[in-house]
Amino acid sequence: MIKNVDNPALEIHDLTVSYDRKPVLWGVDLTVPVGSIAAIIGPNGAGKSTLIKSIMGLIDLSSGYSKIFGEDLNNIRFRVSYVPQKESVDWDFPASVLDVVMMGRYAAIGLFKRPRKADKEAALLALDQVGMLAFKERQISQLSGGQQQRVFLARALTQQADIYFMDEPFAGVDAATEKTIIQLLKKLATQGKTIIVVHHDLQSVNSYFDWVIMLNLRLVASGPTDEVFTTKLIEETYGGKLTLLSEVGELMKKEQFPAREK
Amino acid sequence: MKELVIDFFSFSDPNVRYVVFGSILLSVSSAIVGCFTFLKKKALVGDVISHAVLPGICLSFIFSGTKDPFLLIIGAFVTGWLSIIVMDYIIQNSKIKEDTATGLSLSVFFGLGILLLTYIQHSGNAAQSGLDSFLFGKAAALVGKDLVAFGLIAIVVLLVVFFFYKEFKLLSFDPAFAKSMGIPVKRIELILSSITVMAVVTGIQAVGVVLMAAMLITPAAAARFWTDRLPYMLLFAAIIGAFSGLTGAFISYAAPAMPTGPWIVMVVSLIAVFSFFFAPKKGIILRLFKQRKIRRRLLEENLLKSLYKIGEINDDFKLARNQAEITEMRRFTPSQLTNGLKRLRGQGFINKTNNHWSLTQEGYQKGQRVVRLHRLWELYLTKYLRIAPDHVHEDAENIEHVITPELEKKLEALLEYPEYDPHQTEIPYRQ
Numbered sequence: 001m002i003k004n005v006d007n008p009a010l011e012i013h014d015l016t017v018s019y020d021r022k023p024v025l026w027g028v029d030l031t032v033p034v035g036s037i038a039a040i041i042g043p044n045g046a047g048k049s050t051l052i053k054s055i056m057g058l059i060d061l062s063s064g065y066s067k068i069f070g071e072d073l074n075n076i077r078f079r080v081s082y083v084p085q086k087e088s089v090d091w092d093f094p095a096s097v098l099d100v101v102m103m104g105r106y107a108a109i110g111l112f113k114r115p116r117k118a119d120k121e122a123a124l125l126a127l128d129q130v131g132m133l134a135f136k137e138r139q140i141s142q143l144s145g146g147q148q149q150r151v152f153l154a155r156a157l158t159q160q161a162d163i164y165f166m167d168e169p170f171a172g173v174d175a176a177t178e179k180t181i182i183q184l185l186k187k188l189a190t191q192g193k194t195i196i197v198v199h200h201d202l203q204s205v206n207s208y209f210d211w212v213i214m215l216n217l218r219l220v221a222s223g224p225t226d227e228v229f230t231t232k233l234i235e236e237t238y239g240g241k242l243t244l245l246s247e248v249g250e251l252m253k254k255e256q257f258p259a260r261e262k
Numbered sequence: 263m264k265e266l267v268i269d270f271f272s273f274s275d276p277n278v279r280y281v282v283f284g285s286i287l288l289s290v291s292s293a294i295v296g297c298f299t300f301l302k303k304k305a306l307v308g309d310v311i312s313h314a315v316l317p318g319i320c321l322s323f324i325f326s327g328t329k330d331p332f333l334l335i336i337g338a339f340v341t342g343w344l345s346i347i348v349m350d351y352i353i354q355n356s357k358i359k360e361d362t363a364t365g366l367s368l369s370v371f372f373g374l375g376i377l378l379l380t381y382i383q384h385s386g387n388a389a390q391s392g393l394d395s396f397l398f399g400k401a402a403a404l405v406g407k408d409l410v411a412f413g414l415i416a417i418v419v420l421l422v423v424f425f426f427y428k429e430f431k432l433l434s435f436d437p438a439f440a441k442s443m444g445i446p447v448k449r450i451e452l453i454l455s456s457i458t459v460m461a462v463v464t465g466i467q468a469v470g471v472v473l474m475a476a477m478l479i480t481p482a483a484a485a486r487f488w489t490d491r492l493p494y495m496l497l498f499a500a501i502i503g504a505f506s507g508l509t510g511a512f513i514s515y516a517a518p519a520m521p522t523g524p525w526i527v528m529v530v531s532l533i534a535v536f537s538f539f540f541a542p543k544k545g546i547i548l549r550l551f552k553q554r555k556i557r558r559r560l561l562e563e564n565l566l567k568s569l570y571k572i573g574e575i576n577d578d579f580k581l582a583r584n585q586a587e588i589t590e591m592r593r594f595t596p597s598q599l600t601n602g603l604k605r606l607r608g609q610g611f612i613n614k615t616n617n618h619w620s621l622t623q624e625g626y627q628k629g630q631r632v633v634r635l636h637r638l639w640e641l642y643l644t645k646y647l648r649i650a651p652d653h654v655h656e657d658a659e660n661i662e663h664v665i666t667p668e669l670e671k672k673l674e675a676l677l678e679y680p681e682y683d684p685h686q687t688e689i690p691y692r693q
Binding site: 053056077088103104139141 | 301303357425426428429431432434435436438439440441442443444445486489490491492494495
C-alpha cells in the first residue's frame with residue numbers, strides 16, 4: 001500500500017541502489033508530505049540507511065532520482081539537514097562539543113571565512129534546545145551515547161533546514177535523551193518542518209510518527225501511520241526476505257550485470 | 263662545548279643557517295599537514311607519497327639533465343600525487359582493501375624509482391652524483407637555493423591550512439556530513455593531498471624517502487597526547503617539529519659524523535615516546551601512578567573499615583587492636599598491613615601504642631562511612647535491582663570506595679535513611 005501526496009516534501013522516483021552490482025534497494029517510489037514526522041522501518045539489511053544516504057547524494061544511484069520540495073538536492077542543500085549515525089565518526093577527535101555543533105554552520109559561513117559571532121550564538125541556542133549547554137566545553141570523547149546523539153542533533157539544528165534526514169537517532173540513547181529528541185522533533189513538525197527518521201523500535205512507531213515508510217529491499221508500504229502500520233504489512237515487511245529477489249541480486253553481482261541497461 | 267653552542271646559535275656560518283632554517287621549515291610544514299593525515303587515519307599515505315616521489319625525481323633529471331631543485335620538486339610532485347590517485351582508484355574500483363592498495367602503490371612506485379635511479383647511475387652522466395641522497399636525505403648539504411624552495415613551500419602549506427582550516431577539520435571528523443551540506447569534499451580532499459605531497463617532497467630532501475613518514479605522523483601523534491583541541495594540536499605539532507629540526511641540525515653540527523635528517527627523526531621519536539609515557543591524563547606513567555593511588559586508597563579504607571567492624575563487635579571503637587585481630591576480620595598481606603597502617607598513622611587516622619592500633623576520631627568517622635556506604639549499597643541493590651541479599655556483598659565491596667558525598671546523600675534520601683541492611687545489620691550514621 002503506497003499512498004502519494006501532492007506537493008510532497010520528498011519525492012522518490014524509481015530509485016534503485018546497488019553495492020557492487022547487487023541491488024540493495026529495488027525501484028522505490030514514494031512521496032512524503034510536508035510537515036510530517038516519517039519513520040523508515042524494516043529489518044536489518046533492508047536498505048533503510050542506504051535510502052537516506054542515496055537521497056543525500058552519498059551513494060551513487062543505479063537508477064531513478066529523488067527530489068526535495070520538487071527540486072534537485074544540489075539546488076536546495078541549504079534547506080536540507082542530515083544527521084548521520086553517531087557511530088559513523090570517531091568521537092576521539094580533538095574537538096569540544098561547541099566545535100562540533102558549529103560545524104553545522106560551515107556551509108553557510110562559506111569557504112575561507114571564519115565563524116562569526118552569530119554562528120556561535122546559533123550553536124549555543126541549538127545546544128540549549130537539546131539540553132547540552134552545560135557541556136559546551138566538554139571534550140567529545142567524554143560524552144555518553146545519548147549526549148553524542150544530542151550533539152549531532154544540535155549540529156543539525158544550527159543548519160535551520162526545512163527537512164531533516166536522521167539515521168537512527170534513537171539507537172543506543174538513554175530514555176531521557178529519547179524523550180528530548182522526540183519532543184524536539186514534534187516541535188519542529190509544528191513549525192512546518194519535515195523529518196524523516198530511520199527507526200528500529202516498532203513499539204514507539206504509533207506515538208512518534210505520523211507517516212511510515214516500510215522497507216525490505218523494496219518498498220512494502222508508505223503512508224499515514226494509522227493506515228499502513230498494520231499487522232499485515234508489518235508481517236510482510238519483517239517476514240523474511242523475498243528469496244527470489246535476493247537470488248537475482250546475487251546473480252547480478254556474480255555476473256557484474258548492470259541494474260539498468262544504459 | 264660552550265663555544266660550539268655559541269658558534270651554532272650565532273648562525274654566522276651560512277651553511278649552519280641553511281641547514282637550521284631548512285630543517286625547521288620542513289619539519290614544521292610536515293608536522294602541520296601530518297596532523298590532518300593522522301586524524302584522517304591515513305598515516306601510511308605519507309609513506310606512499312614519499313616512496314612515490316622517487317621516480318618523479320629521476321624522470322625529471324632524465325629529461326632536464328640538471329639537479330635544479332625546482333625541476334626536481336615538480337617531478338616529485340607529479341608522481342607523488344599520482345600515487346594517491348592510483349591508490350584511491352584501486353580502493354574505489356576493485357575489491358582490494360585499503361591496506362593492500364597502500365602497499366601496492368608504495369612498492370610499485372618505489373620499485374620504478376629504484377629502477378630509474380640505477381639506470382641513471384649507470385648512464386655515465388656526471389651530473390647525477392648525489393641524486394641518491396634523496397633515498398636517505400642530505401640535510402647537512404642544503405644550499406641557499408634549496409632554502410628558498412623550502413621556504414616557498416612552507417608558506418604555501420601554512421597559508422592553505424590557514425584558509426581551509428575549518429574545511430580540513432570537518433573533513434577529518436565527518437566527511438559524509440560535509441558532503442551532505444554541499445561542501446566540495448572531493449576538491450578539498452585534493453587540496454589536502456596536494457599540500458601533503460608538497461610537504462613530503464620538501465621533507466625527503468632532508469630526511470630521505472624512508473624516514474619521511476615519521477616526519478609527517480610522529481609530531482601529530484606526540485601532540486595529540488598533550489591536548490584535546492585541534493588548534494593546540496597543530497601548534498604543539500609545529501613546535502615539536504621545529505624543536506626537532508633545530509636539535510637535529512645542532513647534533514650533526516656538534517658531532518660532524520652525525521647525519522642531520524636521521525637525528526631530526528630521532529628527536530621527534532624521543533619526544534613521542536616521552537609523551538606516550540609522561541603526558542598528563544593520557545600518559546602511561548601518570549595512569550599507573552593514578553592506579554597505584556587508587557590501590558592505596560582501597561587498602562587504607564579497607565583497613566579503617568576492618569578496625570571499625572572489630573569495634574562493632576563489642577561496641578568499643580577506640581580500643582587498640584593488634585595485627586592478628588585485624589587479619590581475622592579481613593585478610594591483608596603482611597606488607598599491606600605494615601605499609602597501610604604506617605600510612606594511616608602518618609595521616610592521623612590511627613594511633614599506635616606498643617604494636618596495637620586504635621582509631622582516632624577522624625579514623626572512626628572514615629571507617630564508619632565506608633561501612634555505611636557498603637550497607638546502603640547492598641540495600642539499594644536488593645531493593646532497586648532485585649538482586650538476592652546473598653549476592654550483593656561482592657559488588658558493595660567495590661562500590662563503597664567509589665561513591666562521592668553527593669551520591670551518598672542521594673542514596674540516603676532515596677532509601678529514606680534505612681536502619682538496617684539486607685542482612686539485618688545496623689547501618690551506622692554520623693552522630
